[in-house]
Amino acid sequence: MSKMEYVKPADIEKRSFAIITEELGDRTFPPDIAPVVKRVIHTSADFEYADNLVFSEGAVARARKAIEAGAHIVTDTNMVKAGINKKILAQFGGEVHCFVADEDVAAEAKARGVTRSTVSMERAAGLDVPLIFAIGNAPTALVEIRRLVDAGTLSPELVIGVPVGFVNVVESKELIQESGVPYIVARGRKGGSNVAAAIVNALLYQLVRREGF
Amino acid sequence: MSKMEYVKPADIEKRSFAIITEELGDRTFPPDIAPVVKRVIHTSADFEYADNLVFSEGAVARARKAIEAGAHIVTDTNMVKAGINKKILAQFGGEVHCFVADEDVAAEAKARGVTRSTVSMERAAGLDVPLIFAIGNAPTALVEIRRLVDAGTLSPELVIGVPVGFVNVVESKELIQESGVPYIVARGRKGGSNVAAAIVNALLYQLVRREGF
Numbered sequence: 001m002s003k004m005e006y007v008k009p010a011d012i013e014k015r016s017f018a019i020i021t022e023e024l025g026d027r028t029f030p031p032d033i034a035p036v037v038k039r040v041i042h043t044s045a046d047f048e049y050a051d052n053l054v055f056s057e058g059a060v061a062r063a064r065k066a067i068e069a070g071a072h073i074v075t076d077t078n079m080v081k082a083g084i085n086k087k088i089l090a091q092f093g094g095e096v097h098c099f100v101a102d103e104d105v106a107a108e109a110k111a112r113g114v115t116r117s118t119v120s121m122e123r124a125a126g127l128d129v130p131l132i133f134a135i136g137n138a139p140t141a142l143v144e145i146r147r148l149v150d151a152g153t154l155s156p157e158l159v160i161g162v163p164v165g166f167v168n169v170v171e172s173k174e175l176i177q178e179s180g181v182p183y184i185v186a187r188g189r190k191g192g193s194n195v196a197a198a199i200v201n202a203l204l205y206q207l208v209r210r211e212g213f
Numbered sequence: 214m215s216k217m218e219y220v221k222p223a224d225i226e227k228r229s230f231a232i233i234t235e236e237l238g239d240r241t242f243p244p245d246i247a248p249v250v251k252r253v254i255h256t257s258a259d260f261e262y263a264d265n266l267v268f269s270e271g272a273v274a275r276a277r278k279a280i281e282a283g284a285h286i287v288t289d290t291n292m293v294k295a296g297i298n299k300k301i302l303a304q305f306g307g308e309v310h311c312f313v314a315d316e317d318v319a320a321e322a323k324a325r326g327v328t329r330s331t332v333s334m335e336r337a338a339g340l341d342v343p344l345i346f347a348i349g350n351a352p353t354a355l356v357e358i359r360r361l362v363d364a365g366t367l368s369p370e371l372v373i374g375v376p377v378g379f380v381n382v383v384e385s386k387e388l389i390q391e392s393g394v395p396y397i398v399a400r401g402r403k404g405g406s407n408v409a410a411a412i413v414n415a416l417l418y419q420l421v422r423r424e425g426f
Contacts, residue, residue: 004356004384009328016379045377045402046259082295083406115222143217164258166229171217189258193296194405 016042024050032060032206036184039202043194052186059158059182063132063203066157067092071130073200076100076117076141076163080134083197088204099123100138117141125154134160136196139172146175159183160199162191229255237263245273249397249415256411265399272371272395276345276416279370280305284343286413289313289330289354289376293347296410301417312336313351330354338367347373349409352385359388371395373412375404 007015020038027050029037040049063071070093075081081098089096099105099120109116117138124131125148133156135141142161148154161176161183163169173185184199220228233251240263242250253262276284283306288294294311302309312318312333322329330351337344338361346369348354355374361367374389374396376382386398397412 004381004388007380008326009322009353012378012380019379042379043377044405045379045382078295079292079406079410082291109222113221140222164256165225166232166255166258167220167225168217169258175217192257192405192407193292194407197292 013042023047032064035206036060036199036202039198039205040186040195043198044192046190048190049186049195052188052190054177054183054185054187056177056181056183059184060203060206062182063158064207066130066132067094067203067207069130070094071132071157072097072127073132073134074098074121074124074127075133075196076120076135076138077193079193080136080196080200083194084134084200085204088208092207097124097127115140118144121145121148130157132156132158132160132200134196134200135163136191136193137163137165139163139165139168142172142176143168145181146179149179149181156181160185160196162186162195162199164191164195165189226255236260245277245419248419249273249412252411252415252418253399253408256407257405259403261403262399262408265401265403267390267396267398267400269390269394269396272397273416273419275395276371276397277420279343279345280307280416280420282343283307284345284370285310285340286345286347287311287334287337287340288346288409289333289348289351290406292406293349293409293413296407297347297413298417301421305420310337310340328353331357334358334361343370345369345371345373345413347409347413348376349404349406350376350378352376352378352381355385355389356381358394359392362392362394369394371397373397373409375399375408375412377404377408378402 017038020041033055037053072094073096075098078098081096084096100116105116105119109119117140121141121144159176159181161173169189176183177185230251233254246268250263250266285307286309288311291311294309297309313329318329318332322332330353334354334357372389372394374386382402389396390398
């Protein structure tokens with residue numbers, strides 16, 4: 001195993017971010033956005049995110065304030081939920097909600113001929129706390145968020161819109177970008193649960209000053 | 214929202230796989246490997262996996278037999294665990310294990326100056342059932358699997374080696390490819406929890422005949 005370089009566990013992430021920064025070269029980002037872009041590249045090894053990720057004006061600052069004030073996070077899948085650093089979120093009073101695997105959600109979706117994600121977002125809109133949405137898979141979740149926003153029944157602090165895929169994914173992200181809500185979106189087909197969780201964690205780590213790399 | 218194409222929820226995945234097949238064009242794969250490659254592209258929207266994914270001879274057939282015989286799955290993170298279709302796995306008697314967030318694992322790792330993933334793999338090796346490893350994040354998990362294999366204390370049915378990252382990731386995958394164990398590896402830096410879970414699910418779906426697309 002001599003080909004492995006020995007790096008202390010605590011230093012692996014720091015070293016990784018140094019490599020990412022080096023390979024980004026002349027590509028620089030505003031100080032609030034850089035940690036988000038780099039953490040997404042860290043979680044995907046895909047430098048396309050340096051171009052794909054778009055942020056509404058002031059989105060990161062507003063999301064940080066919302067988390068500090070105890071905002072909760074709604075995810076479209078349990079994978080996103082599993083990837084979020086819930087210990088740090090809990091320090092600020094936040095929790096993560098994911099309704100997609102609830103049995104009554106599945107039953108209602110089937111009865112209505114809609115996706116479980118659609119029903120999940122309706123449930124989330126009923127939560128009586130400030131909300132950040134982290135959507136890594138389901139374009140129909142973004143469609144439903146837009147519908148609820150247009151109807152005046154939802155006013156999210158941030159929508160992280162990074163579903164991945166080939167059917168209606170690009171369009172669903174555009175719906176969020178045109179909605180007037182604060183957003184972080186990965187344009188195009190790419191994204192995923194890992195990307196959604198990485199964006200939430202980048203926000204959380206900035207709040208506890210782990211953003212130095 | 215007129216720009217959205219209406220596709221019935223049940224048809225979204227089928228349509229997605231048709232698009233992937235079309236865009237792969239002349240790139241064809243053996244019948245057991247194609248569903249794995251396509252599902253990874255489906256979960257990442259990244260066609261590089263058509264080139265990155267490598268399979269040891271007969272890996273898919275052996276893994277399918279192992280799952281049918283009740284093999285358990287060991288993951289390096291709870292995100293991979295969350296992404297696996299545990300209902301289908303349970304039909305064959307399998308379970309998913311992930312030790313990385315156990316408090317005693319963290320304590321032991323800290324005391325020994327190794328990663329939690331290293332300790333997790335040692336725990337897994339103590340399970341008295343046939344095992345498939347699905348590693349989406351931690352190169353040190355692959356290093357430890359190789360060490361246990363070399364020591365004769367572990368004989369996995371399959372190692373899915375798809376950690377993502379910048380430090381020792383490429384080398385850790387090579388260690389598995391040279392180990393003599395059956396493997397599915399994503400060469401290079403790319404991979405992730407979503408990719409690891411997608412590979413497991415592709416194997417599971419083949420067993421319940423959802424592999425037609």
